[in-house]
Amino acid sequence: MAPASRLLMLLTLCAVVSPGWAQSNPSQPQSTDIPDAPSTVQPPPPTKLPTPPPLTQPAPDASQTGAARTVPGNSSSNQSGPDSQNPQTPAPAMPPVQTVAPGSMPRNQINPADDLYKITVKANFVQIPVMVKDSEGRLVDGLLYKDFTVLENGKEQTLTFFTSDPFPLAVAVLIDIGMPDVAVQKVNETYSALVGAFSPYDEVALYTYSSTVSQLSDFTHRPERLTTALNAMKTVRGGNNGPPVLGGPLESGPTVNGAPVGGPTIQPVNTPPREAHVLNDAILEAALDLNKRDRALRKVIFVISDGRELGSKASYRDVLKVLQTHEIQVKAVVLDSGALPGFKQAAKFHLPFQGYSDILPKYTKATGGGKPYTELTRISMEDAYAAITSDARNQYTLGYVPQAIASSSAYRSIEVRVHKANLKVDARDGYYPLGR
Numbered sequence: 001m002a003p004a005s006r007l008l009m010l011l012t013l014c015a016v017v018s019p020g021w022a023q024s025n026p027s028q029p030q031s032t033d034i035p036d037a038p039s040t041v042q043p044p045p046p047t048k049l050p051t052p053p054p055l056t057q058p059a060p061d062a063s064q065t066g067a068a069r070t071v072p073g074n075s076s077s078n079q080s081g082p083d084s085q086n087p088q089t090p091a092p093a094m095p096p097v098q099t100v101a102p103g104s105m106p107r108n109q110i111n112p113a114d115d116l117y118k119i120t121v122k123a124n125f126v127q128i129p130v131m132v133k134d135s136e137g138r139l140v141d142g143l144l145y146k147d148f149t150v151l152e153n154g155k156e157q158t159l160t161f162f163t164s165d166p167f168p169l170a171v172a173v174l175i176d177i178g179m180p181d182v183a184v185q186k187v188n189e190t191y192s193a194l195v196g197a198f199s200p201y202d203e204v205a206l207y208t209y210s211s212t213v214s215q216l217s218d219f220t221h222r223p224e225r226l227t228t229a230l231n232a233m234k235t236v237r238g239g240n241n242g243p244p245v246l247g248g249p250l251e252s253g254p255t256v257n258g259a260p261v262g263g264p265t266i267q268p269v270n271t272p273p274r275e276a277h278v279l280n281d282a283i284l285e286a287a288l289d290l291n292k293r294d295r296a297l298r299k300v301i302f303v304i305s306d307g308r309e310l311g312s313k314a315s316y317r318d319v320l321k322v323l324q325t326h327e328i329q330v331k332a333v334v335l336d337s338g339a340l341p342g343f344k345q346a347a348k349f350h351l352p353f354q355g356y357s358d359i360l361p362k363y364t365k366a367t368g369g370g371k372p373y374t375e376l377t378r379i380s381m382e383d384a385y386a387a388i389t390s391d392a393r394n395q396y397t398l399g400y401v402p403q404a405i406a407s408s409s410a411y412r413s414i415e416v417r418v419h420k421a422n423l424k425v426d427a428r429d430g431y432y433p434l435g436r
Contacts, residue, residue, distance in 0.1 A: 124433050126152075126402055127161070127327060129298060129368060129395040130416050131426040139394060140423055151415040152402055161399025168201035169392055170219065170297040172286035176305035177236050178210030178277045183336040184238030186378060187304055191230040193382035195223050197389040203293060205286075206230065211276035211311065213285050219293060276311035279303075279359060283330065284314045284322060291326045300369075300392045303332040307360040307372070316359055323367050324411075325432040330363040331388045332372035333381060368428035408433055 128150065132140040145162035173194070177184055198204050203219040206229045217229040283301055290299045301323075309316075323330065364372055370391065373384035402412065413430040 124402060124408075125161075125399060126414075126431065127397060127399045128414065128416060128427050129167075129329065129392075129397055131368065131370060131391055131395045132418055133424050133426070135422050135424075139391065140420075141394075143396060143418065143420070145398075147419050148396070148398055149417040149419070150398055150400060151417070152400075152412050154413075154415075155403070157400040157402065159398055159400050161397070163397050164394075165397075166393045167298040167395075167397070168199070168203075168296070169300055169389065170203045170290055170293040171198065171300045171302050171389075171392075172205050172207060172290055174207045174209060174282050174286060174301060174303045174305070175233070176210065176277065176279075176303070176308075177208045177233075177238060178275065178308075179238050179306045179336055181238030183306065184236065186335070186381070188234045188236075189378055190381050190385070191227070191234075194385050195227050195230065197385040198223070198226075199389075199393075202389075203297060205289065207282060207286055208233070208236075209278055209282035211278065213278060213282045215285070215289075219289075277305075277308040278312040279305065279307075279309040280312035280314040280316060280319050283363065284319045287319070287322045287326065287328050290328055291322075298392060298395075299326070299328045301328060301330045302388060303330065303360060303363075305332065305334065305360065306336040307332070307334045307358075309359045316362065320363065320366055321432055323363070324428060324430060325434055327428075327431070329367045329369045329392065329428070330360075331369040331392060332360050332364055333384045333388070334360065334372045334374045335376070335381070366429045368426055370426040 130148070132143060134140055141164065143164070145159055148159070148162075150157045150159065175187060179187075200221060200223075203221060204217075204226050205215065205219040206217040206226060208214050208216060216233070217225060220226065283303070286301050290301070293299060322328075361372055364370060373388065375381045375384050398416070409432070411430055411432055414428060416425050416427040418425050
């Protein structure tokens with residue numbers, strides 16, 4: 001090939017290869033007219049649009065993630081969230097809020113800030129259970145609120161609450177084990193009927209008393225617990241197992257040919273133990289325990305006794321004030337000598353060292369419990385148990401807000417009237433305002 005032809009071919013080959021070599025060579029200078037290729041390291045700044053503010057990732061919602069909320073005043077909380085990006089609408093300042101899990105605050109810890117948010121309203125709502133019976137002693141139902149009139153200290157009150165629905169009960173059963181043993185054993189035979197008189201919605205506690213008061217079981221809905229406590233009492237013996245021997249052939253013990261067996265003996269000093277029937281103390285202890293029960297329950301003290309009171313530290317007047325303050329009824333089954341005909345008249349004469357036998361009917365009347373059931377047989381006692389719980393549960397309930405009077409702590413008498421003929425009303429005589 002001629003030299004001129006070789007030179008022409010070499011120039012043509014160089015013209016074809018040189019553009020690709022220039023692009024692959026990093027040391028080859030680039031033209032300013034061609035933009036750089038996109039890079040993941042450094043994004044190109046926009047040339048035409050205004051630069052927006054830097055974006056931040058919004059903080060997750062604490063209610064969705066379970067994280068604790070940021071306490072206001074923390075600098076990290078002011079650098080996140082949509083409101084922090086707009087200087088014209090700053091977030092409102094919030095007071096510091098301390099939250100604790102339910103039940104984690106100690107009972108003896110008092111928050112001084114509580115008084116700043118507490119609103120105290122003093123209102124004394126009076127609730128009156130009313131039992132209405134006909135001339136034959138049967139409960140009367142179907143009455144309406146307009147059939148009743150309530151007087152407080154002689155002034156008619158405006159009823160704001162009325163219902164005839166049955167109430168669940170909180171009952172303290174008091175059994176007198178100081179009665180004669182024959183009466184105590186008769187009560188022991190009726191325990192199954194006593195348990196069956198209560199519903200599954202009732203709370204029942206068991207107490208015994210004679211010279212002292214003992215609580216055998218706490219308040220419970222479970223009948224098997226009450227049955228267990230009552231079965232344990234079947235071994236308890238009553239009192240009055242015979243008077244002490246003060247004279248006669250057995251006074252000085254056995255003798256042989258006129259001589260005392262075992263040599264001379266010292267004449268015993270016969271001092272009969274002093275009896276005690278602390279009825280007042282037993283009712284007071286039961287009332288204080290009932291006061292701790294739920295206010296939605298109707299509170300009843302159920303006494304099984306011969307009705308004698310002797311040797312209590314608490315007086316009738318003081319115990320009655322507790323009952324009337326906390327809306328507690330007393331109902332009773334009177335046994336043995338207290339159920340004998342004519343006993344009520346004899347009870348008016350208080351013999352020395354024999355106590356009082358007319359206090360229990362006073363408790364039942366003043367608290368709206370009606371007359372005590374006086375029973376002598378086992379069957380009549382079992383019927384009385386069912387009647388007492390039915391009477392307590394199925395009563396009319398009246399309520400009102402009393403008018404303010406000058407002495408707010410003074411006793412206030414109550415009279416309930418029913419506008420029907422030949423009906424007898426049992427309601428409490430009055431009350432002492434609570435918390436005054």
